[in-house]
Amino acid sequence: MDNKSQHDKTIDRRExxxxxxxxxxxxxxxxxxxxxxxxxxxxxxMHHVPWGQVWGDPVxxxxxxxxxxxxxxxxxRNTKLLASGxxxxxxxxxxxxxxxxxxxxxxxxxxxxxxxxxHVDPNEFRLMIHGLVEKPIVLTLEQLKRYPSVTRTHFIECxxxxxxxxxxxxxxxxxxxxxxxxxAEWTGVYxxxxxxxxxxxxxxxxxxxxxxxxxxxxxxxPVDKVLDDAMIVWGQNGxxxxxxxxxxxxxxxxxxxxxxxxxxxxRLEFSTxxxxxxxxxxxxxxxxxxxxxIQHFYANEVNSTVTSPSPEIPWTNxxxxxxxxxxxxxxxxxxTITGVDLSFxxxxxxxxxxxxxxxxxxxxxxxSYMHTYKKGERLLLTSRAMDDAGYIQPTIDQEVSIxxxxxxxxxxxxxxxxxxxxxxxxxxxxxxxxGIKNA
Ligand SMILES: Nc1nc2c(c(=O)[nH]1)N[C@H]1C(S)=C(S)[C@@H](COP(=O)(O)O)O[C@H]1N2
Ligand SMILES: [Mo]
Numbered sequence: 001m002d003n004k005s006q007h008d009k010t011i012d013r014r015e016x017x018x019x020x021x022x023x024x025x026x027x028x029x030x031x032x033x034x035x036x037x038x039x040x041x042x043x044x045x046m047h048h049v050p051w052g053q054v055w056g057d058p059v060x061x062x063x064x065x066x067x068x069x070x071x072x073x074x075x076x077r078n079t080k081l082l083a084s085g086x087x088x089x090x091x092x093x094x095x096x097x098x099x100x101x102x103x104x105x106x107x108x109x110x111x112x113x114x115x116x117x118x119h120v121d122p123n124e125f126r127l128m129i130h131g132l133v134e135k136p137i138v139l140t141l142e143q144l145k146r147y148p149s150v151t152r153t154h155f156i157e158c159x160x161x162x163x164x165x166x167x168x169x170x171x172x173x174x175x176x177x178x179x180x181x182x183x184a185e186w187t188g189v190y191x192x193x194x195x196x197x198x199x200x201x202x203x204x205x206x207x208x209x210x211x212x213x214x215x216x217x218x219x220x221x222p223v224d225k226v227l228d229d230a231m232i233v234w235g236q237n238g239x240x241x242x243x244x245x246x247x248x249x250x251x252x253x254x255x256x257x258x259x260x261x262x263x264x265x266x267r268l269e270f271s272t273x274x275x276x277x278x279x280x281x282x283x284x285x286x287x288x289x290x291x292x293x294i295q296h297f298y299a300n301e302v303n304s305t306v307t308s309p310s311p312e313i314p315w316t317n318x319x320x321x322x323x324x325x326x327x328x329x330x331x332x333x334x335x336t337i338t339g340v341d342l343s344f345x346x347x348x349x350x351x352x353x354x355x356x357x358x359x360x361x362x363x364x365x366x367x368s369y370m371h372t373y374k375k376g377e378r379l380l381l382t383s384r385a386m387d388d389a390g391y392i393q394p395t396i397d398q399e400v401s402i403x404x405x406x407x408x409x410x411x412x413x414x415x416x417x418x419x420x421x422x423x424x425x426x427x428x429x430x431x432x433x434x435g436i437k438n439a
Contacts, residue, residue: 033323067107074098076108077175081164088116089215091158092244093179096329097310101357102153102364104182106237110258111244112158112180115214118264122248127232131208131270134199141248145234147189147197152231152254153363155331157181157300159257162415163408166400169427174310177427178415181331183364186252187235191268192227200227204270209251212266219260220274221253225298229254232265255333255362256298257409300333302393303412304340304367304385315423320375327368328353330385337365338388346380346416346430347395353383379419382430396429 067074076092092111094104104110111117122141130136161180164170171177191207200223207226211217221230231252234241241247246263253260308327309315318324330337337359341350353367367383386392396413403410418426 074108076111077179079176081170082176089114091180093175094182095175095312096179096181096305096307097174097312099307099329102183102329102360102366103237104184106184106239106242106245108182109184109236109242109245110156110158110180110182112258113213113215113244113263114217117243118211118213119243120212120248120264125248125266127249127265127267129194129198129268131268132201132204132272133195133270134201135197137198141234144189144232144249147193149187149189149235150231151185151187151235153183153185153358153360154252154254155181155183155333155362155364156252156258156261157303157331157333158259159300159409161300161303162411165429166403166405166407166411168429168431172311172427174305174307174417174427175312178305178307181258183331184236185238186231186233187238188231188233188249188252191230191232191251194232195227200270203272205272206270206274208267208269208271208274209260209262209265210267210269211246211262211264213264217259217262219262221256221260221298223270225253225256253298255300255335257300260298300331301410301412302330302332302334302337302385302387302389302391304328304330304383304393305415306342306381306383306417309381309419309423309425310417311425311427314425315373315419318373318375318423320373322373324371324373325368326353326371326381327356327366328383330355330365330367330383331363332385332387332389332391333362334389334391335387336361337367337385339386340365340367341384341386342367342369343382343384344379346428347382347384347414350382350384376421377419378421380416380428380430381419382414382416384414397431 074095076094078087078090078092082091082093090112094108094110125141127139127144128137129139158180162178165177169177205223206220207223208218208220231254232249233252234249236242236245241250246265249265250263251261251265306326306328308325315324326342328340330340337355340353340355342353343350351369353369356366356368359365384393393412393414399411399413414430416428416430418428420426
């Protein structure tokens with residue numbers, strides 16, 4: 001390109017941006033998200049960018065595509081503080097501060113594997129289904145996939161999500177505080193569909209699920225849940241499960257504790273008794289709107305968090321008067337999110353946030369609230385979700401009064417994120433109305 005045409009292009013662009021800036025200011029009339037001076041004399045729109053002057057890479061360079069190199073910081077993370085620092089059998093947490101919509105890309109999906117990640121040869125995969133069924137069977141992967149399939153969007157959450165924080169915040173990070181979970185569109189077959197074929201004997205009460213990995217992860221599940229919505233899945237967001245998620249096949253119990261969703265599945269056995277009853281999880285309680293606790297087990301209760309702003313991506317660049325979107329996630333293993341409240345004062349007063357996009361049962365639900373930022377203001381952002389099973393998130397004081405602080409599992413009290421006068425974000429815990437404790 002010669003100098004002349006490059007110069008013309010520069011003039012054209014400058015005029016274009018001037019015009020469109022003026023037009024957008026007029027259209028938004030005082031409620032502009034971005035002021036027009038955000039564009040004025042920005043060298044990045046005036047000069048001729050280097051990537052526009054050369055041929056790009058061949059489109060087949062990455063036969064399996066990878067994210068832009070500039071997104072290299074968006075990764076799962078691990079810390080020695082989790083799972084005794086054993087990086088083989090540990091936890092890789094999802095960067096929920098970077099999440100968009102309600103789907104976690106497969107490369108960022110949360111992973112917890114007690115015996116490390118197994119690599120199963122799909123040709124040697126077998127699934128045995130036996131015990132109290134009329135027709136016990138051993139299926140190859142190809143035979144399993146011949147059953148009619150369904151596709152459903154559900155989160156998987158480790159019940160230890162947030163479980164380090166009963167006494168107060170341990171991680172000044174939304175990724176570590178709340179990232180023991182992810183959400184995907186799963187493809188597979190309902191276990192009830194297979195059971196219609198095999199014939200479940202009426203005395204069957206429990207299903208044992210076992211993995212073929214080093215940890216086996218034997219878990220028993222009540223037959224009611226199995227016949228309700230349990231799935232055997234092989235598809236994750238439009239492709240085969242990733243090894244970290246149990247390739248080629250895992251059990252999925254929508255909304256229930258992640259540890260029951262046995263990966264690298266090899267065996268289902270139906271029986272009258274549980275082989276291994278998780279005593280401690282069967283005693284969990286959940287708080288109702290009345291503040292009274294009820295007993296239940298296995299389901300992950302209604303929960304939410306602010307994901308933006310976050311300690312990782314704060315508001316330090318915002319100017320006074322900027323309009324900014326506060327965003328977060330809400331989820332419930334007992335049903336569909338019906339609403340999310342947002343507080344700016346740590347949970348004393350709440351306004352209604354908006355639910356965005358698809359609102360699906362036992363799925364992440366995205367919520368947002370448009371806020372006009374005042375430079376120097378200090379906020380205590382607290383979100384509180386409710387579901388169609390009638391539950392609402394408790395305060396930490398309500399939850400601790402019933403559960404104590406020794407537990408690791410099922411912490412679903414509201415979370416608070418402090419925005420300081422300079423826009424930094426800190427994870428804090430509100431133990432008494434009006435004041436920060438354990439900050
Ligand atoms: N076979 C097997 N299944 C397993 C595990 C395991 O270690 N082995 N970990 C469990 C735990 S504790 C959780 S929280 C979920 C996590 O699923 P993900 O790794 O796909 O996020 O898998 C569960 N299923
Ligand atoms: Mo877990």
